[in-house]
Amino acid sequence: MAKLRTRKHRVVLNRSVGGDVGISVMLIIMGAFMFLPMLYVILQSLKPFDELFVYPPRFYVVRPTLQNFSDLFTLMSDSWVPFSRYIFNTVLISVLGTLGNLILSSMCAYALSKINFPGRGWMFEMIIKSLMFNTTVSAITNFITMSLLGWIDTYLAIIVPAWCSTLGLFLMKQFMDSSVSDSVLESARLDGASEFYTFLHIAMPMVKPAWLTLIVYSFQGLWNSGASIYIYSEQLKTFNYAISQIISGGVARAGASAASTVLMMIVPITVFVITQSNIIETMSTSGLKD
Amino acid sequence: MPDKNTDKTTVTAEQSGGAAAAVKRAVNRSDMSRAAWTWKEMKRNKVAYALIAPFMILFFIFTVIPVVLSLLLSFTTFNMLEWPNFVFMDNYIRLFLDDDIFVIAVKNTLIFAAITGPTSYLMSFVMAWFINELTPKVRAFVTLIFYAPSISGAVYLIWATMFSGDAYGYVNGILIYLGIISTPIQFFRNETFVMPLCIVVALWTSLGTAFLSFIAGLQTVDHTLYEAGAVDGVRNRWQELWFITLPSMKPQLLFGAVMAITGSFGFGGIVTALAGFPSVNYSAWTIMHHLEDYGGQRFEVGYASAIATLLFFLMIGANLLVNKLLSKVGQ
Structure with missing residues (x-):
């Protein structure tokens, strides 16, 4: 014993x-x-x-x-593009990118998880495969795509690809599999609810941890996005890029660069602290079946 | 788990067509061919296609097609201006026989991935396992401390400050003060140090999604299994880990492996930020850097596509191999 x-x-x-x-x-x-x-x-x-x-x-x-922080703001106000513009860009990209990703991913996750349609097997298999390589692989051909679409040097080149990032979709689908029971959906359908109504009013409220997780992941990725090969104009660049410019100013700016790093990390860390329990709950269903 | 059953039915329904559907729906479908049944099912589930369409169309445009396209372009010379010229395997031959820097890049990438992948995976699991028995509040706090570096953006640049090449760099300053060295070491400009340091920094930022997944997985292991195990003669925490915990959280272990492996090939940005582009004598030059060099700067798109294609198969191959090995554990 x-x-x-x-x-x-x-x-x-x-x-x-x-x-x-x-x-x-x-x-x-x-x-x-x-x-x-x-x-x-x-x-x-x-x-x-x-x-x-x-x-x-x-x-x-x-x-x-707090001298370094006030120095940072002086440095910022000296910059050619107003610093508020960089912040605006980052916020715009983060919010629109996350919103689109949330809407598209949850619709897709619901269908993949709860509707038995031909093709869902290999489609989900492709989503899983896409987790196995990173975007470096597609960056160059995407550059061609972006040129063809005329999206080079626009916000669209950053925002739209973020809409189809697969990690959030994967986590949400796995979470729906185990926490939205088929019988609840079935009875709603019998009561005459449309598939879209069932998705929006029955399934979505039941997977709050999953969509919070998706929001956090998508937001963090976009918030930390720096220089992009698709963006040339200074006016369209992000806060993170501006900060990396300050940091590259060298030793003389050691204080200001530390201050800017602290400012940068406050946001994702705060978001994680608030949502931690929801994220862990989502992760409990993240597993891959073999 | 309701989904397991439905998943299985989908697969069988697709594989054997009408027959399986007949079993599932208790309707005789022997009159229908597989294609006709599939078409009928597709029409019946129109709304499902409407729901997946927006995501899937974008996913194809920005992920699937680029991968296929770079495979095709890798057999051509293409410079974004003229129509691609078909050259068959020339790009691949040039990569392996004529491009000494690519060989260095492959070697560095493999070293980097072989060290950071397994180490970050083990670190994620071991740390998650260690903190699993803390009280919930303490656990949440420790989780935050371990997880924070991976979400804090460019915070890893602090390592450049700590290992800065002058006497004001923390490490150099201390080493000189203690009399261990007499002149500052240019850590990120020194072939001996640059790779190991980049690996350490990469590991520092690597407790990410896999780590959270393990923490959650450990929480979901059925506690009655531990009690039953204790009665059955499990004598210490190591046996408990091996016989009960690991088999119970295999899905998370597989998912974590995917995250760790994909991550281990994605540290190019950290290396560029710390060691420069190119790093001194290409000592930390990886396939990602080679790709960026030829694709983003020299616009040799055909050649870069060959690099991208190789990188793609390298990542997918490593993932599938490791997943196969892991799924054998405990069988």
């Missing part, structure tokens, strides 16, 4: 103290590896100019200041 140990009111099976200690030590080491660089960015962004260049370098900050 296995050894039983209690930990905080619940019985824990098969846990040795040695193992617990070992795992804790590993967790702390890994946690430090993951967290210290993030902490370092934050501390760098709070350092006054002289502290950024002390020798030997200091990890921590002695006199924290």
Whole structure:
């Protein structure tokens, strides 16, 4: 019979103290590896100019200041294209791209999951295969497509391809498979509800975690999108691109670049903190069947 | 799981046509050919095609057709101005026999993928497994700490600051202060350091979707299985992991593998940002960089398509191979 140990009111099976200690030590080491660089960015962004260049370098900050952030805004207002334009571009691309992806993916996921039509097997198989390679492969031929469509140097070249990104669709389809019961849909259909009504008013409210996850994934990808081969005009470039320009300004801008990195990462991290439990719930059905 | 059954029925219905449909719907369909039955089913499910059409049309335009098109273009010379010239295997022959830099790129890509893929996969799983027993609030916090680097955009550039090539770089400064080195090392301009450093940074950003999927998968393992296991003589956490946890979350393990492998081929952007384009003496030059060089800068589209096609088969091949191996685990 296995050894039983209690930990905080619940019985824990098969846990040795040695193992617990070992795992804790590993967790702390890994946690430090993951967290210290993030902490370092934050501390760098709070350092006054002289502290950024002390020798030997200091990890921590002695006199924290928000000077770097105000410097950043000065740098921004000096730029040729108003900085608000970069922010507007990023927000526009992120919102429209995510919205389209959400609408198209959920319609498609519903049909793939809940309607038994000829062809759905190989279509879903193709979606899975598309998770197995990244967009580098199609970038060059897409450039030709974009030229033919006349979308080079327009927002469309960034927004429309985002609509058919497959990871969100895959996660939503898997989630629908297990959390929307066929009998509920069947009874709605018997009551005379149209397929579209069933999709919108019965299936969609039941998969809230999945569409939140899709929104977060799509949004994060677009929010972090930088320079694109399809965009030449300075006025159409993104916030992330503008920041990478500031960072490439070199040592003199060490403080401003740390400040801009902090500003950039606040948004996706906040979004994840708010939606974490929904994302984990969606991920519980993410598995591939063999 | 209702979908498992319907999925199976779809497959059999498609494979054996009328007969399987007859069984499923309890209607005699022996009078119909398979094509006629399929056509009837398609008409009956018109609305399904309307629902998938917007996504699928875009998916074809921006993902399927480009892959097929680059396969076709890879047998031609094409410069975006003149009509493509058919040259059969010339591009591939040139890649492997005449292009020394491509050979370096292949070698670096394979090294990069062979290290980052399995390591990020193991890291994702082991970390997810470690934090699985923490209380929910602590677990959510630790998850955030591990996951944050992968979603924070260009935050990995902080590694360039830490390993900056002057004495103000944190690592150089400390090493000089401690007297280990006397002059600063140009970490990202040094052939010995650039590859290992890029791999470390890539790993730092690699606890992404697979990691979340594992965390969720571990939460869904049926707890009564652990109790039953303990009664049946499972004696420590390692046996529990091997005999109960891993077999229970195989779907997540397969999905995580896809995410980790695809990711391991997608770190080109990080390398460019840290090591420059091209990296010193091509020491961290990968197939992605070669592709960008010929496709995006020299506009040798035929040649670049050959590179893209090889990269495509490399990624798909690695995924299918690993998935085949993993699906054997525990059988």
